[in-house]
Amino acid sequence: MRLLLALLGIPYERRTMDVVDRSNRPEVLGGLNPSLRVPTLVLDDGRPLGESGAILWYFGEGTRFVPDDPYERAQVLQWMFFEQYDLEPSIAVVRFWVAYSGRPDAFADRIPERMAAGNRALAALERRLEGQQYLVGDWYSLADIALYGYTHVAHEGGFELEPYPAVRAWLDRVASEPGHVPIDA
């Protein structure tokens, strides 16, 4: 999301939430997003929007990052849904447990299953990227932006990208796009 906003030159104010102590979420997010998840966007006129994929779509539709063709648009969404269903719950969650929770031991017995799921997600990404430069068509789209976030920091969760050469090449490709800015996902 920050990557897209930077690419599009859209200014925003960022307010961070504690990802360990979530006790203030009902107070801060209650009126904005019933699911109490981050990110939650508040537009200049006060209207809220939740879910990273929906926020990406809001800003991306009508730009070069969302194609006009109905099938290609749906493919962009396919990979964004894949990110939320398969990649985030495995790769981002393991990374959080291992590197950010402050108590990785508490999650030790749940890590192997999620690591396996993360490797299945990386393998799916690898199959998709074998022989093509970007996730949808042959251009840089919202799908690449959405998937780049947690994939490029997967190593922080202990994921080894060595077996996924097409994924590694794609990460380099995204990072060398004009206007790319470093993000920590």
Place this chain on the structure above:
Amino acid sequence: MRLLLALLGIPYERRTMDVVDRSNRPEVLGGLNPSLRVPTLVLDDGRPLGESGAILWYFGEGTRFVPDDPYERAQVLQWMFFEQYDLEPSIAVVRFWVAYSGRPDAFADRIPERMAAGNRALAALERRLEGQQYLVGDWYSLADIALYGYTHVAHEGGFELEPYPAVRAWLDRVASEPGHVPIDA
């Protein structure tokens, strides 16, 4: 998805996959969807599309089920991403374990956490639907279609809808929409 296709009168051929024995997925789905998930759609011209949310969007865009306003469109996607991230992995998964896996005991130790997550999802849905008829705006949209699927069979997983009166009223409202057809999710 079947509900949307019925509402739009779009004919399709359905091929079912075993949800317990998944060993034939690489063979059947390998060339169509790198994530090997169902549903995977194949268009008449042979092009494949994965992820239920992407398939819904493909058929829904341009119909009365997807609004024209950019903010409302993004809200529809917000609830579709919520469904895939919060509701499906809890409510649909518990229902599968309890009612369809053939070996509920094998999942017994993982059920309480997913039941809690499912109730958090239902509570989020309840907060959203308090005081409004549908998830986005005041009309029946793709968001309602996407969320109805597993919510209306949540009881099969042991979820009790008694604490969620707005959700129950909304389920009745969706089921009485013109053109509604019974689906088993």
